[in-house]
């Protein structure tokens with residue numbers, strides 16, 4: 287017996303029975319999201335891009351610095367994932383992390399992740415002929431200081447090959463807890479059913 291499949295050929299023909307089958311597959315699939323995130327983070331392993339350490343080590347170091355500074359679990363997971371989009375979002379990597387985190391984190395942490403690229407630019411845009419003060423477009427935003435602090439304390443210093451960061455396994459339980467259930471999702475009602 288193969289697995290049950292919906293029978294429609296166009297979504298216009300879909301029935302409650304079809305969607306019952308699809309929902310039955312979605313729930314276990316959604317539960318494995320942390321596994322897929324971990325697998326994707328591992329794609330950053332060995333990806334140096336000219337930096338002193340690879341992108342996985344940079345991610346681990348950013349998260350470790352945040353954790354050792356007493357940040358809460360959600361913040362630490364945001365730090366761990368902030369550059370996960372480097373593989374697919376070559377021109378907008380913060381948007382990828384923000385999209386993954388969006389259903390699971392506070393609006394403050396979401397904004398921080400989404401805008402970290404332009405804030406991090408304060409430390410290097412001028413070396414590329416760009417304006418390092420690009421972040422100043424947000425200087426009146428209530429989360430300006432919060433996001434600048436993320437870059438100053440955790441993201442920008444996290445390129446030290448000698449820093450004793452935690453390994454991915456250390457963050458796995460935190461990641462699983464943060465991604466256990468979406469707080470904001472248009473599918474939340476269907477998931478409760």
Ligand SMILES: [Fe+2]
Pocket residue numbers: 368369379380402403406
């Ligand atoms: Fe980044």
Ligand SMILES: [Fe+2]
Pocket residue numbers: 344348368369441
């Ligand atoms: Fe980073």
